[in-house]
Amino acid sequence: MQSEIPQLQVITAISDADCEDFVSQLLFSQGWSIIFRAIDMSGLSTFLEERTEALRTVVIYKSDLPDFSQELLNQFLTPKVTHICIDSIETNSHKLMTHIRGQLRLPLIISPNITNERESASNLVNQPIQPVQPIQPCVITITGTVGAPGRSSVALNIANYLAQNTKVQIYDADIRAPSLDYLLGRAIKSCENLSLVNVSTLNKSSEAIIADQSHIAVVDLGPLPPLEEVVNDRRWQAGFINRTLEETTTLIYLCKSNGLSLIRLEQFISQFPVLLRKLPIIYILNQSRSTREGRALANRFTKICNGEISFILPNNEEINTNLALPAKRENAFGKTIAEIGRIALVVK
Secondary structure (H helix, E strand, O other): OOOOOEEEEEEEEOOHHHHHHHHHHHHHOOEEEEEEEEEEEHHHHHHHOOOOOOEEEEEEEEEOOOOOHHHHHOOOOEEEEEEEOOOOOOOOOOHHHHHHHHHHOOOOOOHHHHHHHHHHHHHHHHOOOOOOOOOOOOOOEEOOOOOOOOOHHHOOOOHHHOOOOOOOEEOOOOOEEEHHHHHHOOOOOOOOOEEEEEHOOOOOOOOOOOOOOOEEEEOOOOOOHHHHHHHHHOOHHHHHHHHHHHHHOEEEEEEEOOHHHHHHHHHHHHHHHOOOOOOOEEEEEEOOOOOOOHHHHHHHHHHHHOOOOOEEEEHHHHOOOOOOOOOOOOOOHHHHHHHHHHHHHHHH
C-alpha cells in the first residue's frame, strides 16, 4: 500500500457538540487541518462563499445541522470541494475514517465542460496555451518513532550532503528536545551553504518561510505529537508544524533498530491516512547492526516496508560528528555516506 499524506483543509458541520468534538479529535490525530467548525447552515454557506483558498476542501457534515439545506450545500460543489455526509456512520474511529477515506479515494476527473471552456477561451485570443512549469520548492520533513531513533543526526547529514551543491536551511522544530544546534556545533566540518533555524527561538509573530525556491528546506519535526496535545496545543509552534506538513514534498520516517520501534512503524503504516494527494514517504531503519538480532530486525523492517521506499543505515557513531560529504569515502563511514547519498538523490 502506497503511503500518502493529506493536503486537505476540513470544515466540520455537525450540531451535536460531543460528536463534533470526537470527529475533530480523530481528524487532528491524522494530521488534518480543520479550518472552520460550522454550527448552522447560515455560517457554513457564508464561509464557503468567502473561501478562495487553493487547497482542496472537505466538508464533513450531518443533516441535523440547524437550517440544513442539501440543495444549498450542493451549490458549493466544485472540483476542489468535497462533501461527506456521516449521518449513517456510528461514532467509531475505524468506521468513520474508513468511510471518509473511501469517499476521498474517488478519482479526480476534470470536467469536459471546463476543458471546452478553456479551449474556447484560448481560441478567442487566437493564442496557443503555453505550458507553465513552475519550480517547486523542496521541503524534506523528518519525523519518526519516539525513543531517540536518530532523527536529528540523520536530518543534519542529509542536509549537509545536499548543501554541497545548493543552499539548504535546516529547521529544528523538535520543540521538546531541540538538538541540532548542539550536533552542528560539535560536527567536525559543515558546509557553508547549510544554515540552521531553531524554531523555538523565533519571534512569536514571525512567519518563517519554509517552502522557498531559493533553498532546500530540511525540517527536523521530532516525533508526531500525541492526539490530546495536537488538539489542545494552539501555540504558534504548532501552527508551524501544521504548515510544514502542508508544504512537505518528501516525508522521512525514521525508526531505531529494535523491536519496539518496528512495532510503532507498523502502527504508523497501518493507521496513516491514504488519501488522494500522494506524497513520497521514505522509511529509514537507523543504526542497524550486523549481529544475528540486527539482521533479523533488518529483515522484518524490509517486510514491513514492502512496496515502500526504504533504506537501512548501518550502526556507526561517526554520523553524530562526521557529517556526510559526497567526496568522502572513509572505510568506517563509507557505507553510511553511500546510503545518505542515495537518500539525497531520492528527495532532490
